[in-house]
Amino acid sequence: MANLLLRNIEKTYGGSVNVLKDINLDIKTGELIVFVGPSGCGKSTLLRMIAGLEKITDGELQIDGVLVNDIPPSERGIAMVFQSYALYPHMTVRDNMAFALKLARKSPAEIDAAVTAAAEKLQLTEYLDRLPKALSGGQRQRVAIGRSIVRDPKVYLFDEPLSNLDAALRVATRIEIAELKEQMPDSTMIYVTHDQVEAMTLASRIVVLANKGIAQVGSPLELYERPENEFVAQFIGSPQMNLLPGEVIETGETTVVRLDGGGIARSGVPTRDGDKGLRVNVGVRPEDMVPTDGEALFEGDVNIVEALGEVTLLYFRPEAGGEAVIGKLGGIHADLKGQRLRMTADPSRVHIFADGQSLLYR
Amino acid sequence: MHPALQGLITIIVGVGGCVGYYYLSNQFLDKVLFPARGANAGRNINRANMIRPWLFLAPALFALGLYLAYPVVETLRLSLTDRDAGGAFVGGANYAQMFAEPKFWEAMRNNMLWLIIVPAMSTAFGLLAAQLTDRLAWGNIAKSLIFMPMAISFVGAAVIWKLVYDTRPIEQDQIGILNAILLSLGAEEPRTWLTIPFWNNFFLMAVLIWIQTGFAMVILSAALRGIPEETVEAAIVDGANPFQIFFRIKIPQIAGTIVVVWTTITIVVLKVFDIVFAMTNGQWETQVLANYMYDKLFRANDWGVGSAAAMIIMLLVTPILVWNVYNARKEMK
Ligand SMILES: Nc1ncnc2c1ncn2[C@@H]1O[C@H](COP(=O)(O)OP(=O)(O)OP(=O)(O)O)[C@@H](O)[C@H]1O
Ligand SMILES: [Mg+2]
Numbered sequence: 001m002a003n004l005l006l007r008n009i010e011k012t013y014g015g016s017v018n019v020l021k022d023i024n025l026d027i028k029t030g031e032l033i034v035f036v037g038p039s040g041c042g043k044s045t046l047l048r049m050i051a052g053l054e055k056i057t058d059g060e061l062q063i064d065g066v067l068v069n070d071i072p073p074s075e076r077g078i079a080m081v082f083q084s085y086a087l088y089p090h091m092t093v094r095d096n097m098a099f100a101l102k103l104a105r106k107s108p109a110e111i112d113a114a115v116t117a118a119a120e121k122l123q124l125t126e127y128l129d130r131l132p133k134a135l136s137g138g139q140r141q142r143v144a145i146g147r148s149i150v151r152d153p154k155v156y157l158f159d160e161p162l163s164n165l166d167a168a169l170r171v172a173t174r175i176e177i178a179e180l181k182e183q184m185p186d187s188t189m190i191y192v193t194h195d196q197v198e199a200m201t202l203a204s205r206i207v208v209l210a211n212k213g214i215a216q217v218g219s220p221l222e223l224y225e226r227p228e229n230e231f232v233a234q235f236i237g238s239p240q241m242n243l244l245p246g247e248v249i250e251t252g253e254t255t256v257v258r259l260d261g262g263g264i265a266r267s268g269v270p271t272r273d274g275d276k277g278l279r280v281n282v283g284v285r286p287e288d289m290v291p292t293d294g295e296a297l298f299e300g301d302v303n304i305v306e307a308l309g310e311v312t313l314l315y316f317r318p319e320a321g322g323e324a325v326i327g328k329l330g331g332i333h334a335d336l337k338g339q340r341l342r343m344t345a346d347p348s349r350v351h352i353f354a355d356g357q358s359l360l361y362r
Numbered sequence: 363m364h365p366a367l368q369g370l371i372t373i374i375v376g377v378g379g380c381v382g383y384y385y386l387s388n389q390f391l392d393k394v395l396f397p398a399r400g401a402n403a404g405r406n407i408n409r410a411n412m413i414r415p416w417l418f419l420a421p422a423l424f425a426l427g428l429y430l431a432y433p434v435v436e437t438l439r440l441s442l443t444d445r446d447a448g449g450a451f452v453g454g455a456n457y458a459q460m461f462a463e464p465k466f467w468e469a470m471r472n473n474m475l476w477l478i479i480v481p482a483m484s485t486a487f488g489l490l491a492a493q494l495t496d497r498l499a500w501g502n503i504a505k506s507l508i509f510m511p512m513a514i515s516f517v518g519a520a521v522i523w524k525l526v527y528d529t530r531p532i533e534q535d536q537i538g539i540l541n542a543i544l545l546s547l548g549a550e551e552p553r554t555w556l557t558i559p560f561w562n563n564f565f566l567m568a569v570l571i572w573i574q575t576g577f578a579m580v581i582l583s584a585a586l587r588g589i590p591e592e593t594v595e596a597a598i599v600d601g602a603n604p605f606q607i608f609f610r611i612k613i614p615q616i617a618g619t620i621v622v623v624w625t626t627i628t629i630v631v632l633k634v635f636d637i638v639f640a641m642t643n644g645q646w647e648t649q650v651l652a653n654y655m656y657d658k659l660f661r662a663n664d665w666g667v668g669s670a671a672a673m674i675i676m677l678l679v680t681p682i683l684v685w686n687v688y689n690a691r692k693e694m695k
Binding site for chain 2: 078084089090147
């Protein structure tokens with residue numbers, strides 16, 4: 001039920017350590033925004049500035065059109081779920097969830113109704129009178145989520161809420177969060193994670209943070225299919241996109257690049273006449289590589305084969321001076337080890353970057 | 363012989379003796395008593411391992427027995443005998459005599475006052491100091507200053523405070539700061555603080571509070587730092603103000619430590635002796651149990667009543683001690 005506007009947000013710690021600058025972001029009501037980025041890039045810092053736990057050094061933060069830079073967290077209409085759950089250890093599940101409402105001097109009947117409803121939504125009813133230490137990790141995280149639901153906030157903030165859970169529970173809780181979001185289509189959520197799958201499945205839009213700023217904002221598939229720069233291209237997708245250096249030899253609707261490794265790349269990214277001779281990096285995702293007998297992007301010896309069942313990863317031996325290239329084929333191909341393969345890719349799947357920026361976005 | 367040399371020799375003999383005891387007794391166990399060879403090697407190793415802990419504990423057990431357990435039994439026996447009757451068994455007569463003395467009940471009342479006020483004030487001030495100094499740039503200096511009295515002996519502290527409460531005739535300069543302040547505020551007469559009945563108890567308690575606050579502060583400060591920062595931040599987001607955070611989030615999370623600090627100080631208070639002895643010696647209605655016991659035992663030379671008083675003190679301390687140990691163990695888990 002709220003939109004957020006971040007304008008030129010900047011964060012400097014202790015007057016000299018600049019962590020974030022020039023953050024501009026427009027978050028609409030009902031969106032689930034995911035912040036991703038390498039460790040230490042300032043995801044938590046940005047989230048905590050939105051929460052009000054960290055001072056905004058410069059810039060403006062508006063929630064529903066109201067400037068909230070100097071408004072305390074409890075009055076911003078936000079709720080936060082912490083990585084370590086941050087439950088109050090001396091209070092029962094019920095009291096944990098009721099704490100904010102009690103502080104707000106809500107009537108006991110009102111509090112009870114809110115807690116009961118949240119507990120039902122999260123299947124916590126039978127644990128209401130337990131202390132947090134008598135709960136499993138997944139249950140604790142649900143209590144933490146319940147604690148924010150009862151307050152009926154305008155904006156939910158999650159800081160890596162699932163990273164303390166084991167793999168199976170993480171998947172289950174992720175789906176629960178997705179369902180929760182579905183039940184509350186009007187609530188705005190901001191979610192920080194390291195996990196690509198979480199980001200891709202939950203987000204309406206992903207914000208990739210890097211180098212103190214935003215590298216790209218877009219829907220998960222936009223980021224995957226049309227990365228703006230090499231950083232996003234390599235950050236989204238696993239294994240990461242291959243980058244092969246080369247030189248543009250033909251321009252137009254289809255661009256042709258002669259790669260330094262000897263191959264020829266054809267890309268659907270259009271180029272202008274003046275681009276001929278431009279030094280570029282051609283980007284191809286491992287899963288877009290296919291073996292061929294004809295014209296190839298790349299030819300090399302398969303050094304290591306990782307057969308995962310559903311897919312097989314091929315690691316090519318780096319050519320002299322070149323990068324290691326990774327391919328990903330559907331199905332099981334354990335017999336390819338040691339073989340020499342020629343690989344190509346559909347032109348619509350081939351990206352071109354000059355100076356780190358995609359030529360798509362010129 | 364030079365005293366320093368004497369001390370050195372004592373240390374060498376003492377430490378050497380300890381090391382020697384552990385080494386030689388262990389050798390004896392392994393090589394002579396249950397050698398790990400021959401037909402019964404396996405059985406011998408097991409037996410040696412069963413005996414070893416007791417072997418190593420033996421000196422400590424012996425010392426504890428001699429200096430703690432035996433005195434308890436002996437004090438109990440003495441409290442049931444009478445010196446004037448040549449040490450004859452008199453049953454509860456000493457206790458009856460003691461309970462009939464107003465001075466005993468005065469000591470009892472004062473002890474209860476000490477018991478309520480000193481632990482409460484020390485813990486409260488300690489908590490306050492711990493919380494307030496945590497945020498300050500010069501907090502560590504403040505902490506050191508508050509902790510400093512812990513390094514002073516009770517008698518030393520008593521002497522310092524006796525000077526604070528000191529009274530000089532009106533025509534002389536006051537060297538007691540309390541009277542100096544009082545006179546500078548325009549009072550006519552200096553007061554002899556330590557002779558004002560009832561209130562003088564509190565003047566004595568101030569000394570112990572001054573000492574124990576540092577102890578409470580150090581322990582509670584560590585406990586406060588152990589509170590997960592995120593629970594505090596969650597409370598901020600939930601809308602708690604600083605007071606609510608302190609009383610409803612922080613204090614409950616360190617409740618166990620507060621109890622341990624409280625009971626530890628309570629035990630110190632029950633044994634309080636030096637301060638009263640050095641400052642008033644129990645006059646002007648400031649008597650406490652430990653000083654009462656000392657009076658009986660060493661001044662009146664009445665070991666019967668003195669031992670009876672000692673037993674009463676022990677009875678009062680024991681339950682608190684048990685509770686203290688129980689809580690401390692719980693904290694450590
Ligand atoms: N109090 C502080 N003083 C100085 N620098 C800080 C402070 N807190 C964080 N930083 C720095 O700010 C940067 C961003 O930290 P932040 O916790 O936001 O990273 P993050 O993206 O959440 O990382 P992670 O993915 O590991 O959680 C880091 O380089 C960190 O060292
Ligand atoms: Mg973080």
